[in-house]
Amino acid sequence: MIPAATLRTWLDHLQATHRLDVVERPVDLRFELAAIAKRLDGRAVLFTAVTGHTTPVVSGIVSTRAMIAEACGVAEADLLATFTAAVAAPLPVRRVEHAEATCQQHVLAGAAVDLRATLPMPVHHEHDAGDYVTAGLFIVRDPVTRKQNVSIHRLQVSGKNRFGALILPRHTHHLQVAAERRGAPLECAIVVGIDPVTLLASQASTPFGVDELEIAGALRGEPLPVVRCTTVDVDVPAHAEFVIEGKILPGVREPEGPFGEFPKYYGPRSDKEVVEVSAITHRTNPIFHTIVPAAMEHLLLGGIPREASLLQTVRQAVPTVRDVRMSVGAFCRYHAVVQIDKRVKGQGKNAILAAFANSFDVKHVYVVDPDVDISDPADVEWAFATRFQADRDLIVVNAAQGSKLDPSTEDGLGTKVGFDCTIPLDADRFRYLRIRIPGEDAIDPAAVAVPSAGRTFAGAEDRG
DSSP: OOTTSSHHHHHHHHHHTTOEEEEOSOBOTBTHHHHHHHHTTTSEEEESOBTTOSSOEEEOTTOSHHHHHHHTTSOGGGHHHHHHHHHHSOOOOEEOOGGGOGGGSEEEEGGGOOHHHHOOOOBOSTTOOSOEEOSEEEEEEOTTTOOEEEEEOOEEEEETTEEEEOOOTTHHHHHHHHHHHTTOOEEEEEEESOOHHHHHHTTOOOOTTOOHHHHHHHHHTSOOEEEEOSSSSOEEETTOSEEEEEEEEEEEEEEEOOEEOTTSSEEOOEEEEEEEEEEEEEOSSOOEEOOOTTSHHHHHHHHHHHHHHHHHHHHHHOTTEEEEEEOGGGTTTSEEEEEEOOOSTTHHHHHHHHHHHHOTTOOEEEEEOTTSOTTOHHHHHHHHHHHOOHHHHEEEEEEEEOOTTOTTSBTTEEEEEEEEOSOOTTSOGGGGOOOOOTTGGGOOHHHHOOOOOSOOOOOHHHHO
């Protein structure tokens, strides 16, 4: 069994491997919790005494790339291949009865629903419009095919049983628009406190009609147990901490935002879709999960599925592609580094164009040779500095669709730039030969040197 079968087994694993910090003193949900979690970025943090609630809050459960690979039970080098294989061969879920589903040990329905009283939701940033659910899997069902779609949307509390939701024009939006045209609500469930493997699967780039819960099953190596909700026709992971059941109201829009987003700027206030909550179910003594926007957990959960999709797209144009990275400096969205084994002139530029075609979010692409460590920003910059000439290696695409959250664009319309930092095939190879000290990599610094102690280097003449 993978260590991340549930959120709780994963927290046990992090605790046993000394990567879980616990904050036991009272912590305010307004700014303080997010501030502490951000300062401890790279480690999981459990807050046991948030003010106004008895429910603990956790953040940062997969805040390094190594953590995510470990949660999936694979080596870090195999993460993209494993994810790609799971997307290609989803595993159907396993339905369980209500009595077996720990997420339904307690049920609050109707007048008993009170979002703020039940859920310890933080206010993250200085100018955020209010308290948000940021780590909720948003699950809807296609009424025609019966297939489900899973995604994550920011959800602002606007009443005891009401959220404002930012639903971007993707699969959930497609189903919501279709329901709205019929004058019908779209039933939904918001799952909070789930294992990191299912969190990762929710961000997969797939054709419409693929159920991300089935991708989670493939990543786990066994079907994901699910249970039918108590008030809506949606199946949810049976061992989640919280499930919020409800529906997206047709023809209703209410103000939502601003909210601090992944580019480290605020997404603006505007009228958004509204979710009306019909029930909240949860485990006994539940744990609430929040993702701090623009922290590593947020960036990596979005970035790794994008890398897997990007690798597949580039491979169609350049079969000798080795690996890809969405750089952390550009929040795993806007900058792509593509490593290829160039065999034919022009392949570097083809890789750039393929990367642009993969996602409208991609703004700058760097293509490098196999000897460049694409996980090391300094090594990528070295290749850019020594293997790139703008008159021959630059691609500029004007007036292209980009991210509306990029403030330098005009409502999402901007310029994309590609940098072919590969060695020309007809170049003198010695000119591009990297310097190397034989045996350097085999040296263990701790074994050959000790801290200096008991030595004096300055004599009386040095001290004047």
